[in-house]
Amino acid sequence: MIALGGSIGTGLFVASGSAISTAGPGGALVAYIGIGIMVYFLMTSLGEMATYIPVSGSFATYATRFVDPALGFALGWNYWFNWAITLAVDVSTTGIVMHFWLPHVPGWIFSAFFLVVIFIINALSVRSFGETEYWLSIIKVATVIVFLIVGFLTIFGIMGGAPIGFKNFTTGKAPFVGGIPAILSVFVVAGFSFQGTELIGITAGESATPEKSIPKAIKQVFWRILLFYILAIFVIAAILPYTSKDLLGSGATDVAISPFTLVFRRVGLASAASVINAVILTSVISAANSGMYASTRMLWAMSKQGIAPKAMGRTNGHGVPVPALLVTTVIGLFTFLTGIFGPRIYLFLVSASGLTGFIAWLGIAISHYRFRRAFVAQGHQLSELKYHAKLFPFGPVLAMVLGVLVIIGQDLNSVKHLDWQALGVSYMSVPLFIILYSYYKIRHKTKVIPLDKVDLTKIHQD
Known part of the structure; x- marks a missing residue:
């Protein structure tokens, strides 16, 4: 449920409008399907490692043990930054969604309120987080589900008057707008949308029977998310043309409406649109709640591994890592930049978060590739593995190739026009990762671990 809550949220309910506006309906679907395939292989890779060595803060631990301690250090801090920025994006989105009802009230006021609420939920106890996340x-x-039903009824004319059909898939330059560069840029938005599926790795060490629960969770969560995203994007693209001025990222001044809300308005359900907007608000809060949890847990886990300050490992009487929670909340304050610089900063934050997520996914693919090779090199039999990743080595290799391709080409428009502000925000995760990796490698003089020296022993956590 944690993975499901962290994955279906801002990316679907708000940023999907930007994807359709940028690359057209066909481009958006291609991007989401491509990322879906990539995530499938990543989740099976993570499942193989997490069932063999279940541990909290798994990404940093796996990279440290299977590849290079410097990579584990850089991946851990990168992943914390990823979810801390995602928290800022989600909190910013609360202000955008509230604009539907109160267009004249500054969005930062609502963002501040919900940031405080999310902080309190996570500060009380792990149980308060879990209960809140479950119901949200x-x-x-x-x-x-309701949106998909209404959407398809609208497309075929059962609701909302005359059938809409699929004419919007060929409107203007549709279905593909902007060519390959546009699709590559939407890959980042899609990546941001699917982020959260790997949360299973963060909680692996807390599972009583990881060999059963992790594979089951990976299979169920991924297919649900893929089904929801692909069908939802399809419905939105069929009902709303990519040229709609209301889609986020279209350049209009009124960008504060979710595509879900626009669809309900389009079919004449004005009151339902207001209800849906309220539900979208709870959804965004859910995603922010998961982001706060993931980032604080990663910071806590890194402290236990000695790659973050010891203070980050301190917990209160309810087991909540309060120092890590406070530091993460400070990053969440980036949300107020949207109130100063406008909606363009919101899209920049989405891009920055999406890129850090791809770096984390690259780390999973590289770690799994090394894990499997070391496993065989040290004389182990594949039958010892309780869960087998699909199509090895094709899966992790494909994930690595796609990851590098998207990271390089995620903002080609800014490269072409030398928009240094956009380049700085969109690509800032790359130099940050390189600095972290280089710092640790130079200071501790680490090297890539030989396959026969890779530590494959089990970990017993306190």
Whole structure:
């Protein structure tokens, strides 16, 4: 439920409008399907490692043990930054969604309020986080199902008057707008949308029977998310033309409306649109809640591994890592930049978060590739593995190739026009990762671990 809650949120309910506006309906679908395939292989890779060595803060631990301690250090801090920025994006989105009802109230006021609420939920106890996430996720999934039903009824004319059909897939330059560069840029938005599926790795060490629960969770969560995203994007693209001035990223001044809300307005359900907007708000809060949890847990886990300050490992009487929670909340304050510089900063934050997520995914693919090779090199039999990743080595290799391709080409428009501000924000995760990796490698003089020296022993956590 944690993975489901962290994955279905801002990327679907708000940023999907930007994807359709940028690359057209066909380009958006190609990007989401491509990322879906990539994530499938990543989740099976993670499942193989997490069932063999279940541990909290798994990405940093796996990279440290299977590749290079410097890579583990850089990946851990990168992943914390990823979810901390995602928290800022989600909190910013609360202000955008509230604009539907109160267009004249500054969005930062709502963002501040919800940031405080999310902080309190996570500060009380792990149970308060879990209970909140459970109910918010139920609302979220039910909303997507209702939206899909209404959407298809609208497309075929059962609701909302005359059938819309699929004419919007050929409107203007549709279905593909902007060519390959546009699709590559949407890959980042899609990546941001699918981020959260790997949360299973963060919680692996807390599972009583990881060999059973992790494979089951990976299979169920991924297919649900893929089904929801692909069908939802399809419905939105069929009902709303990519030229709609209301889609986020289209360049219009009124960008504060979710594509879900626009669809309900389009079919004449004005009151339902208001209800859906309220549900979207709870969904975004859910995603932010998961982001806060993931980032604080990663910071706590890194402290235990000695790659973050010891203070980050301190917990209160309820087991909550309060120092890590406070530091993460400070990053969440980036949300107020959107109130100063406008909606363009919101899209920049989405891009920055998406890129850090791809770096984390690259780390999973590289770690798994090395894990499997070391496993065989040290004389182990594949039958010893309780869960087998699909199509090895094709899966992790494909994930690595796609990851590098998207990271390089994620903002080609800014490269072409030398928009240094856009380049700085969109690509800032790359130099940050390189600096972290180089710092640790130079200071501790680490090297890539030979396959026969890779530590494949089990980990027993306190």
